[in-house]
Amino acid sequence: MTTMGFVLYDYWRSSAAYRVRIALNLKGLSYASRPVHLVRDGGEQHSADYQAINPSQLVPSLLDGERVVTQSLAIMEYLDETHPEPALLPADARGRARVRALAMTVSSDAHPIGNLRVLQYLQSTFNADELQRADWSRHWIAVSFTALETMLANNAATGRYCHGDVPGMADACLVPQFYNALRWKLSLEPYPTLQRIYDECSALEAFRRAAPEAQPDAPAAAPA
Ligand SMILES: N[C@@H](CCC(=O)N[C@@H](CS)C(=O)NCC(=O)O)C(=O)O
Numbered sequence: 001m002t003t004m005g006f007v008l009y010d011y012w013r014s015s016a017a018y019r020v021r022i023a024l025n026l027k028g029l030s031y032a033s034r035p036v037h038l039v040r041d042g043g044e045q046h047s048a049d050y051q052a053i054n055p056s057q058l059v060p061s062l063l064d065g066e067r068v069v070t071q072s073l074a075i076m077e078y079l080d081e082t083h084p085e086p087a088l089l090p091a092d093a094r095g096r097a098r099v100r101a102l103a104m105t106v107s108s109d110a111h112p113i114g115n116l117r118v119l120q121y122l123q124s125t126f127n128a129d130e131l132q133r134a135d136w137s138r139h140w141i142a143v144s145f146t147a148l149e150t151m152l153a154n155n156a157a158t159g160r161y162c163h164g165d166v167p168g169m170a171d172a173c174l175v176p177q178f179y180n181a182l183r184w185k186l187s188l189e190p191y192p193t194l195q196r197i198y199d200e201c202s203a204l205e206a207f208r209r210a211a212p213e214a215q216p217d218a219p220a221a222a223p224a
Contacts, residue, residue, distance in 0.1 A: 006031035007063035009053060011038045012215035015111060015176035016072040017060035021210035022172040023076045027083050031062075035217035038116055058115075073100075073107055076169050088169040099163050102151060102170035106177045110144035114180065137184045141177065145191050148174070153193040160200050167201060175201045179212065 006024065010017045010033045024031050036044045036059050044050060045057045054061040054070045062069045062078075069075045080088045089096045112118070114137045122128040122136060152158045162170035178198040181188060188195055201207045212218055 005065050007034055008032070009034050009036050009050070009059050009061040009063075010215070010217070011036055011059050012212045012218040014038065014059050015180055016058070016107070018176035018179070018210055018212065019072045019107075019172045020060045020062060020075050021215075022175065022207055023079055023088055023169070025206035025209050026086060026088065026167060026172070027079060029079065029083060033216055035215075037217070043116075073103060073169075073173075076172060080169075086166065088172065090163060090168070095157065095163060098157055099168060099170045102148065102162050103173040105144055105148055105151070106173040109147075110141055110177055111180075113140045134184055137180070138186045141181045141184065141186055142190075144177075145181065145186075145194060149191045149193055152197070158193070161197055167204060167206070171197065171201050171207075174198065175207055 006029060008017065008020060008024070008031045010021070012035070036050055038045055038059070043057075045054075045059060051057055053063075053068055056070065058070075060070075060072055060075065062075045064078075064082075069078050076088055089099055119128075119133050119137070122133055128136065152162060157163055159165040161167045162174060174194065175198055178188075178194060208214065
């Protein structure tokens with residue numbers, strides 16, 4: 001089904017926005033992308049206009065008509081409740097708890113400490129240089145990836161994707177974080193299950209269209 005009326009405040013390299021792009025694509029929901037440049041002019045997320053939409057000064061924000069929904073996980077659950085098919089969460093409570101736990105290992109544990117504003121604060125307040133900031137990012141992604149690898153490997157509920165054979169909310173969180181890991185050149189050898197699921201997802205059109213380099217605001221030659 002295709003529904004008009006969604007506007008996504010987006011940034012090509014935002015992994016939280018990337019999650020929502022995947023979710024919208026998986027559901028076949030069309031949307032208009034409204035890029036918020038996170039770096040130019042000190043970051044458009046800090047402008048008064050954008051703060052009126054999202055006081056957290058973070059992307060993504062989703063406009064559904066007049067209604068603003070923020071927080072990527074809340075947005076994905078909102079989409080799932082308003083457009084149930086295909087589902088991003090399993091039908092059973094235990095399955096939903098597992099998928100949310102996988103998703104939150106990315107969104108609550110790994111992602112916030114590697115966010116742009118954290119890296120900027122490390123630089124401005126503690127003089128952390130580029131190599132130190134890259135080390136920081138790799139370290140915290142590795143901590144969460146170690147947990148995720150254990151949660152996913154040898155678990156009967158893991159299938160072709162994070163939960164069974166249908167891609168869903170956990171995959172929409174894993175893939176963007178895996179993209180971040182590639183960007184920071186984290187060694188991925190210790191995470192064969194994550195790599196396998198990333199490869200499976202990357203073969204799907206919904207994920208390919210959501211990829212940073214496929215976004216309208218991506219620079220022509222996207223930086224590494
Ligand atoms: N918990 C939020 C996190 C959103 C977030 O951190 N977005 C990043 C981009 S991935 C951002 O806007 N960063 C801007 C900044 O750090 O100033 C969500 O899941 O939506």
